[in-house]
Amino acid sequence: MKIMRFLFVIAVSITWLAGCSKATTEDGKEIIQVAVSAEVNPPFLLADENNEPIGYDIDYLNEVEKRLPQYEFEYVWGEEESNLIGVGAGKFDFAMNWFFSNPEREERFLYPETPYGYSITGLIVHEDTDDIHSLDDMTERELAPVAASGGLRSILNEYNENNDPDIPLITVGSPSNENNLRRVESGRSDAAFLNITTFHAIQEHLHLDLKVGAVVSREPVYAVFHPDHHQLAEDINRVTEELIEDGTLPALAEKWFGVDFFQDLEDISPEDFG
Secondary structure (H helix, E strand, O other): OOOOEOOOOOOOOHHHHOOOOOOEOOOOOEEEEEEEEOEOEOOOEEEOOOOOEEOHHHHHHHHHHHHOOOEEEEEEEEOHHHHHHHHHOOOOOEEEEEEOOOHHHHHHOEOOOOOOEEEEEEEEEEOOOOOOOOHHHHOOOOEOOEOOOOHHHHHHHHHHHHOOOOOOOOEOOOOOHHHHHHHHHHOOOOEEEEEHHHHHHHHHHHOOOEEEEEEEEEEEEEEEEOOOOHHHHHHHHHHHHHHHHOOHHHHHHHHHHOOOOOOOHHHOOHHHHO
């Protein structure tokens, strides 16, 4: 699948050029530099017909900003790794890119306590397959190739460490999601392990004879903050909890994903994804 990219003209204020620390607007709001991924990952982030950013992440950030009138968010769009480097260097206050939590990043950045959403993984199978409902069903089946690292591989590695028999894994450097899905459709593999949102984004273009056979995991996603920005992280964490409790984020999840991923995993089924 081609990686689409936003084309934005970024207007940068003189106050930001002087450094993002404690820059303020004329009415006294603290300007917060937010690094946002330039890579489209619908429905977390995508572009409308005018090339303006829309999606779950944008709606979430807009709701947060409404409830924190002491801040004004300014967005800078860039690649994931450069965004993280910028947060670590203090160029940006926090970064949004549906980040998973892992020990390496937790050493470098400040994570809020509460995730703002979830990435749901699943087993993608042929439309005619009705006997694959969990990773347990893959121990004697062929799973499409997976990368040697990354969040999806970590889930599979953890399964194999804790279960016997394990799932045979075919490792390749950079597996193509499209090719893997075509392997499943043709019968060369029994299932592919993907983020379900990735599968649906590809399906919009390819219309393959495939479906979600099993929901496997619900992986929390976070914004990541500069290590010194405890107050900002606490403020956003508090508002995130409020948005979950009052139903705002569950409603946005339904709007963009068609399912409330704040439910417990056992309450989410493949049928919820159509």
